[in-house]
Each structure stands twice: as structure tokens, then as C-alpha cells.
Amino acid sequence: MPLIGSSAEAIDLAEDRRRFENFLNGLGIPQPPGAGVTSVDEALKIAQLIGYPVLVRPSYVLGGRAMEIVHNASELVRYMKPAMELDTKHPVLIDKYLQGKEAEVDAIGDGESVLIPGIMEHIERAGVHSGDSMAVYPGVSLTESEVETIVDYAIRIGLALKIKGLMNIQFVIMPPAESETSGSKPSVYVLEVNPRASRTVPFLSKVTGVPMVKVATKVMLGKSLEEQGYSSGLWPKQ
Structure with a gap:
């Protein structure tokens, strides 16, 4: 259509968090340290690397839906498990807050x-x-x-x-x-x-x-x- x-x-390109990350990198425009992840293990590794607190949010949402500031690993696991059950195709973005x-x-x-x-x-x-x-x-x-x-x-x-x-x-x-x-x-x-x-x-x-x-x-x-x-x-x- x-x-x-x-x-x-x-x-x-703007809504898919992983593609958007690569897009900004290609332009040389900075974004908060972080990455798009599609599993709980990936999320824990990225958060450990960049340090807590982190800001987590899914792809393809409006109005800040499901955006949350996470302060430790247990909070991150609590967030990621239902997020992965709902959508395993599109990445969740984890940024340094x-x-x-x-x-x-x-x-x-x-x-x-x-x-x-x-x-x-x-x-x-x-x-x-x-x-x-x-x-x-x-x-x-x-x-x-x-x-x-x-x-x-x-x-x-x-x-x-x-x-x-x-x-x-x-x-x-x-x-x-x-x-x-x-x-x-x-x-x-x-x-x-x-x-x-x-x-x-x-x-x-x-x-x-x-x-x-x-x-x-x-x-x-x-x-x-x-x-x-x-x-x-x-x-x-x-």
C-alpha cells in the first residue's frame, strides 16, 4: 500500500531499537551507552557492562508505554521476563540512565x-x-x-x-x-x-x-x- x-x-529504522542504534552510529551522533537485547541473559550482560541504573523500553510503542528505570539485576529480570514473553522478535533497548x-x-x-x-x-x-x-x-x-x-x-x-x-x-x-x-x-x-x-x-x-x-x-x-x-x-x- x-x-x-x-x-x-x-x-x-527509527522504531526498531537495534536498527536505530546502528543508524545513529553511522551518522556519528551520540546516544546513551546501551544496546538492543532479545533475551534476559543479554539484558543482564549489557546492564552489567554499562552500569546501573538503566532505562529500559521496548520497540514500537507510543506514549512511553512500558518504559522503566531499573536499579539492579533483580528489577531487570522482573522487567525482561514478561517483555520477552510478549515479543521475542523486536529488541528491548537498555540504555545507561x-x-x-x-x-x-x-x-x-x-x-x-x-x-x-x-x-x-x-x-x-x-x-x-x-x-x-x-x-x-x-x-x-x-x-x-x-x-x-x-x-x-x-x-x-x-x-x-x-x-x-x-x-x-x-x-x-x-x-x-x-x-x-x-x-x-x-x-x-x-x-x-x-x-x-x-x-x-x-x-x-x-x-x-x-x-x-x-x-x-x-x-x-x-x-x-x-x-x-x-x-x-x-x-x-x-
Whole structure:
């Protein structure tokens, strides 16, 4: 069945945790240490390697369903056993839980350009699902360096996936380690990419003045961002 907008391949690449891990590695874009696993033994080995606490979540879910922060091996076994019984085909992602600040973008791609209407910063700590947290625009503590990195990653991901329509990306930002010099840059990691509309689209559309659903729909029907008067990159703050 033909699809308008982003391809089925792009959707699968973003949603299959193991494929997505390889995809980001190929782009040289960092993600929290971890791996996709398909057995309890694999899960225990990865968690031991990267260290607890870890964030565990399955592939192909919406709204943060079944996402959990796990602090030890017994909790991980308790999580993995029913997860493996439900789905042995798609991997469960186990990431090192990074306690940084979280940011996200809603973007529109047309296959050639990526428009980022704005970057939102979460108020709660990383690990609280975006559906249960509050976000503000513009970000209250995002530095120029962090913004530039987020924009760079979002554009490269959107172009590599050949996104045509809406896309949501979530990031966690870690401050420089205490042992590093004061001039060191903070680390920006990609948590996940969703090649679809997010719950934050209406909010971001209103505060930025970019009618995101209208623009994305026209893109999906064949009208480029340039033809609609938009250029690639971050939309000026309103």
C-alpha cells in the first residue's frame, strides 16, 4: 500500500531499537551507552557492562508505554521476563540512565531540508516521559552551543531518514565532567526519534507562529518547504 509522507523504511529504522542504534552510529551522533537485547541473559550482560541504573523500553510503542528505570539485576529480570514473553522478535533497548536535562524538537522535513520551528526544554529531570512532564519554549537554560548541536543533529537525522512531514526528537544534555576544563562542551545525546506528529505540535505551532500541521501536510502532498516560504534550520524565536 503506498504511503504519503515518510516511508515505511524510515519508520521502521527509527522504531526498531537495534536498527536505530546502528543508524545513529553511522551518522556519528551520540546516544546513551546501551544496546538492543532479545533475551534476559543479554539484558543482564549489557546492564552489567554499562552500569546501573538503566532505562529500559521496548520497540514500537507510543506514549512511553512500558518504559522503566531499573536499579539492579533483580528489577531487570522482573522487567525482561514478561517483555520477552510478549515479543521475542523486536529488541528491548537498555540504555545507561543519564540524569541530565532533557530537550526536544518538533521538525518538518521534505527530503531536502529540515525546518525546526523551536526547541523545547523539559522542566522535570530526564527520564520523566514527555507526556507526564512540562516543557517550555524557548528553553530557559539552553546554551548557544547546546542549541547549535541540537539543530545539527536534527537536520542530519531528518535528511538521513528522508523525512517527509513531521518528526519529533528527544535529547538529554549532560554537563561537562567535573574533571574536565571549564571550557569543555556539554554532551548532547539523542534519546529517540519519532517520524510522526507529537503531542507538542499544537503548542509549538501556537508559540512560534509556524502552522506545522498545515506545512507538513503540504510537504506530504509534494510541496517543498522552500515553495512554502521556509528554509532549512532553526526558525527565529518569536
